Amino acid sequence: MIEKAFRDMSRNYLLWLLSLLVLIGIGFGFYLVQLNQGLTITGMSRDVTWGIYIGQFTFFVGVAASAVMVVLPYYLHNVKEFGRITVLGEFLAIGAVIMCMLFILADMGMPMRVLNMFVHATPTSPMFWDAVVLSGYLLLNIIIGWNVLESEYRGIPTPKWVKPFIYISIPWAVSIHTVTAFLYSGLPGRDFWLTALVAPKFLAGAFATGPALLILLCFILRKFSNFDAGRAAIQKLALIVAYALSITIFMVAVEFFTAFYSQVPGHMYGLQFLFMGLYGHAGFAPVMWMFTILAAAALYLLINRKTRENDTTLFIACMFVFIAMLLEKGVGFTLAGLVVNPFGRVAAYAPTMPEMFITIGIWAVGAFIISLFYKLVVTVKETSGI
Amino acid sequence: MGIKYSLLIVVALIAGVCLGVEVLGLNFLFGVVIPYLAFALFLCGLIYRVIKWGKTPVPFRIPTTCGQQKSLDWIKSNQIDNPHTTAGVVGRMFLEILFFRSLFRNTSAQLIGGKVSYQWEKWLWLAGLVFHWSFLIIVIRHLRFFLDPVPGFVNLLASLDGLFQVSLQAVYITGFAILAAVTYLFIRRVLIPQVRYVSLPADYFPLLIIFGIALTGVLMRYFIRVDVAGVKELTIGLVTFNPTVPENIGILFFIHLFLVSVLFAYFPFSKLVHMGGIFLSPTRNMANNNRMVRHVNPWNYPVKVHTYEEYEDDFRDKMKSVGLPVDKE
Numbered sequence A: 001m002i003e004k005a006f007r008d009m010s011r012n013y014l015l016w017l018l019s020l021l022v023l024i025g026i027g028f029g030f031y032l033v034q035l036n037q038g039l040t041i042t043g044m045s046r047d048v049t050w051g052i053y054i055g056q057f058t059f060f061v062g063v064a065a066s067a068v069m070v071v072l073p074y075y076l077h078n079v080k081e082f083g084r085i086t087v088l089g090e091f092l093a094i095g096a097v098i099m100c101m102l103f104i105l106a107d108m109g110m111p112m113r114v115l116n117m118f119v120h121a122t123p124t125s126p127m128f129w130d131a132v133v134l135s136g137y138l139l140l141n142i143i144i145g146w147n148v149l150e151s152e153y154r155g156i157p158t159p160k161w162v163k164p165f166i167y168i169s170i171p172w173a174v175s176i177h178t179v180t181a182f183l184y185s186g187l188p189g190r191d192f193w194l195t196a197l198v199a200p201k202f203l204a205g206a207f208a209t210g211p212a213l214l215i216l217l218c219f220i221l222r223k224f225s226n227f228d229a230g231r232a233a234i235q236k237l238a239l240i241v242a243y244a245l246s247i248t249i250f251m252v253a254v255e256f257f258t259a260f261y262s263q264v265p266g267h268m269y270g271l272q273f274l275f276m277g278l279y280g281h282a283g284f285a286p287v288m289w290m291f292t293i294l295a296a297a298a299l300y301l302l303i304n305r306k307t308r309e310n311d312t313t314l315f316i317a318c319m320f321v322f323i324a325m326l327l328e329k330g331v332g333f334t335l336a337g338l339v340v341n342p343f344g345r346v347a348a349y350a351p352t353m354p355e356m357f358i359t360i361g362i363w364a365v366g367a368f369i370i371s372l373f374y375k376l377v378v379t380v381k382e383t384s385g386i
Numbered sequence B: 001m002g003i004k005y006s007l008l009i010v011v012a013l014i015a016g017v018c019l020g021v022e023v024l025g026l027n028f029l030f031g032v033v034i035p036y037l038a039f040a041l042f043l044c045g046l047i048y049r050v051i052k053w054g055k056t057p058v059p060f061r062i063p064t065t066c067g068q069q070k071s072l073d074w075i076k077s078n079q080i081d082n083p084h085t086t087a088g089v090v091g092r093m094f095l096e097i098l099f100f101r102s103l104f105r106n107t108s109a110q111l112i113g114g115k116v117s118y119q120w121e122k123w124l125w126l127a128g129l130v131f132h133w134s135f136l137i138i139v140i141r142h143l144r145f146f147l148d149p150v151p152g153f154v155n156l157l158a159s160l161d162g163l164f165q166v167s168l169q170a171v172y173i174t175g176f177a178i179l180a181a182v183t184y185l186f187i188r189r190v191l192i193p194q195v196r197y198v199s200l201p202a203d204y205f206p207l208l209i210i211f212g213i214a215l216t217g218v219l220m221r222y223f224i225r226v227d228v229a230g231v232k233e234l235t236i237g238l239v240t241f242n243p244t245v246p247e248n249i250g251i252l253f254f255i256h257l258f259l260v261s262v263l264f265a266y267f268p269f270s271k272l273v274h275m276g277g278i279f280l281s282p283t284r285n286m287a288n289n290n291r292m293v294r295h296v297n298p299w300n301y302p303v304k305v306h307t308y309e310e311y312e313d314d315f316r317d318k319m320k321s322v323g324l325p326v327d328k329e
Helices: A002-006 A013-037 A052-065 A068-076 A080-084 A087-105 A127-153 A163-183 A198-224 A229-262 A264-276 A285-303 A304-310 A311-340 A354-385 B003-023 B026-056 B086-099 B120-146 B152-161 B175-189 B191-199 B201-223 B228-239 B249-267 B271-278 B308-321
Strands: B107-112 B115-122
Touching: A002 A354, A002 B086, A052 A087, A052 A127, A052 A163, A052 A198, A052 A311, A052 A354, A068 A080, A068 A087, A068 A163, A068 A198, A068 A229, A080 A087, A080 A229, A080 A354, A080 B120, A087 A127, A087 A354, A127 A163, A127 B152, A163 A198, A163 A311, A198 A311, A198 B003, A229 A264, A229 A285, A229 A311, A264 A285, A264 A311, A285 A304, A285 A311, B003 B026, B003 B115, B003 B201, B003 B249, B026 B228, B026 B249, B107 B228, B120 B152, B120 B175, B120 B201, B120 B228, B152 B249, B175 B191, B175 B201, B191 B271, B201 B228, B201 B249, B201 B271, B249 B271
Parallel strands: none
Antiparallel strands: B107 B115
16 A cells, blocks of 8 residues: 555656755754754753754644544544545644654754663653653554555455544543643743643644644645545534634633733743843744734634635635744744743743754655655545545 | 474574583684584585576576566556566666565455455565664674774664664664564464464574574673673684684673574575575566567577478469469569
C-alpha cells in the first residue's frame, strides 16, 4: 500500500516536495550550527528559557489533539459524514506529533541525552509525562490510521483489535494537551500561566485550530486531487470550529476580568505586556492585536450562517482562525509568561534568524510528512472508491 | 528438534571456550589459532563458492520478472522489475541488495468474508532490513579494532550510531536493534507453523550464534567491561601477523571472538553465503533481452542447417511451375 504514496506524482506535487526538502535542508543546516554552538545562537536567555520552539510545540500539540474532533463523533456518535476524513485527521495528528517532538529536540541543548528521560524516569515531572503521552499518541495514531486505511485499501472491515485503540485514543488526545498545559500551569513563579484555565483554554483553542486546518486541507485536496471530503463533513467541522472558537475567545477574555478587577500586579503584567506593552516593551502588542482582529473577524464569519456555508468565506474564516491561534498560542502565550520575569521585570526576547529557519525547517518536515500521507490516502480512496 | 539441536551446539561452543580459557588456559588457541583458522576457512570457502558459481553455465537469460517486458514501443515496459538494459539491472540489484525490494513486495493472501484479500507483509521486510543494516554498521564500526589510525568514516559512523547517550555514555543503536531484529526473526520462525515446518537446524543455528555474538558484544560494552586496550593489542597483533595474547582480557571477549570465529568458518558452507550469492544470482543479475538479442548456447555442437534460400535454389523450378511465389527469380 505504501508505494501508492509515490505513484503517479504530478510535476507540481514533486516541486512542492522538493521545495519542502530544500527548506528542511536549510533548517537542518542551521540545526547543525545550533548543535555545534549550543542554544546561544537562539534569542533565549536566563529569564526566557522557552522561546519560539516551545511555543510552536504547544500549538502543534493542539493540532495533534484535535484529531479527536473527527474521531469522536464518527466512532462514538456514528456521524457518518466524517467517515471519509477520520483518516485525514489521524494522519494530521501523526505529522503534528512528529513536529512536536522535533520542536522539543530543537529546544534541547543536549538532545543526545533525551533517552535519560526514560532511563531515569521522573514521575513527579510533567516533562516526563509529556514525553510518555506524546510518544503514546504517536504510536496510537500510526496503528489506527494505518490499519483503517489498509483495510479500506483491501476492501475489508477494520480489524476488531483496532477498535480498543481508537477508543483509547480519544481520552489520550485530551491527555496530551492537558499534560502540555500542566507544563505551564504548575509553575508558582510565573503568574501569567498560574491558572487552572490553561488546560481547558488549550483544548478549546485546539478544537478550533485543528478542524480549521482540516477544512483548509480538505479545500486544498479538492482543488488539487479528485478527493472531496463532502459538503456535509466540512459544514459539520465548520460548526465545531465556530463553537470552539467562541469558547476560546471567552476564555481569553475572562482572564482580563480576574487580572484587572483584582489588580494583582503579577496577573496584570502578562496581559499588559501582550496587549499594551510593559515598561516600554510593546513589541508584542501588534501581534496580539492582529490576533484580536483575526479572531473577531473569524468569529463573525463563522457565526453568521451565510458566510459559514459559503466556501470562500469559510476558507477565509479558517485561515483567520489558524493564524490567530498560531499567534496566541504558538507565540504570545508561551512568551508572555517568561518575558515578564518573576520580579515583574521584562527580559526582551526575539527569535534569531537561525531559530526561525530551524522552526521553518520543522514546519517543512510536518508538511512533507502530511503531504506523503495525504497523497497515500487520496490514492487509496480513489482506488477503493470509499 | 532443530531448535534444541542448534541451542545445544551454541551452548556447547560457549561451554567449550569457557573451559578452554578459564580452566585449561588455552588463551593462545582461542585468541589466535582459531581466529586465524576460521578466517582462512572463510576466505578459502568463499573463493571456492565463487569459483563454483562461476563455473555454472548460464547459457540463457533466466531473470525472474514481475513487470511488463520490453516489447513494442507503444507498450510501456517496467524498467526495474523487468529490465532489458544493464542500467535497469544495476538499478534493480541496487534496490534489491540495499532495500530488499522483492521482500518489500511480499504479500500474504487471506480469505476474509469469502473474498481474497492481500496483506502487505511488512514485518519480515522491516526486521530483515534492520538486521542486515545493523550488522553492516556494526562490522564497519569494528574496523576500529583492526586499523590504526582509525579512518575518519569509521569514527563518523560510530558517532552517528552512538548519537544518543544514556547517563553520559554513547549507546550504539545498532547493537540493540540487531538484538531486537534477531529475536523477532527467531520468534517468527518458531511461532508461524508453516515457517517452523520448513525450518532446519541450519536456519536456527545462525540466528542463535548471531544473537550470542551481539549479546556478548553488548554485555562487554555496557555491563561487564573487558580490558579494551588489551583487546586492541590482540586484534592489531592478529592483523599484523604478530600475534600476542595480553593477560586478563576477560572471558566474555573470548566467547565473543570464538563465536565470531565459528560464524566465519561456518559462513561459506551455509545459507549465510547469500552475502556473495546475491550478486551472482542469474535470476537477478541479467537483463531480460531474450526478445532482442539471440543467445546461443556456447556448447551447442555445430548444427548443419538448410536455409530457405538453399531450399528455394533446390526447388525453384518446381515451385514456379505450380505457381508458388519465390524470392529470387
